[in-house]
Amino acid sequence: MRFHIMTLFPEIFNSYFGESIMKRAIEKGIIEVFVYNIRDFSANKHKKVDDYPFGGGAGMLMTPQPIYDTYKHIVDTHNIENPRVIYLTPKGKTLKQGIVKGFSKEEDIILLCGHYEGIDQRIIDLIVTDEISIGDYVLTGGELPALILVDAIARLIPGVLNQNESFEDESFENDLLEYPHYTRPREFMGLNVPDVLLSGNHQKIEAWRKEQAIEITKKRRKDLYKKYCKK
Template structure:
């Protein structure tokens, strides 16, 4: 799978993609990551990429020309047909495990990181297929949300995670939050590991984990609980 990132701040991605699971995924060829500095595509002699919004208002908007030219460079260079283009914006649909799963089967995903007050609407109308938010709050730009999408999508791609890092029992599987985990020592600060986890009875352990997942989901995410569990 190939991720193509359009951004004004490429260095933000370089550090994250050179660490841990993401680095291993790139080194193994499970994913490819291409980063494009939108400013490099500006026709302005000063490489200006923003301007005042028509109609007035605070802040600046990213102008359409550099973004569109960056997009055309990506699709032409990599011969991408009908690309999935994601614009990271608070106005978008909130990201979820289901969306990550859906996108994990794409060959190419283009991520557009906005900045300032956003981007010219005509770019959204011309090239964007999905507007995605990571929550009901505002950030300085789309770079952090883009990294979150890359991480959440990548770990679902075969070969990215090792067997010990499998996503099969993580939070949001079957709309349930993950059960509690314990490791050594068996007792810490007077608190003991639940006996069932030391029993060696895998059927009982599996049932305990399921029951704990249901319990924590009901307490913390009743919306998810209602999707899966009986009242």
């Protein structure tokens, strides 16, 4: 799978993709990550990428030309037809695990990181297929949401997680939050690992984990619990 990230701040992505699971996935060739500096595609002699909004208002908007030319470079260079272009914005659909699963089936995904007060609406009309929000709050740019989205998608691609890093029992699978985890030592500051986890009885362990997942979901996410009960 190939991720193409359009941003004004490409350096933000270097350290993240050079570490841990993402680094291993890239080295194995399971995923590819291309980061494009929108400013490089500006036709302005000063490489300007923003301007004042028509009609007045606070802040600046990213202008359409550099973004569109970055997009054209991506699709032409990599021969991408009908690309999935995701704009990270508070106005978008809230990211859920089901949406992530859908994205994970794509061969190429283009992510557009906005900045300032946002981007010219004509770019959204022309190239954006999905507007995605990571929550009901506002950040200074789309770079952090883009990293979150790439991470969430990539870990669902076969081979990215090794055999000890399965996502099948994680939160939001089957509409349940994840059960508690314990490791050594058996006792820490007066708190003990539940006996069932030390029993060696895998059937009882699985039953305990499911019970815990149900109880945690019921207490913390009633919306998910209701969906689980309807199954």
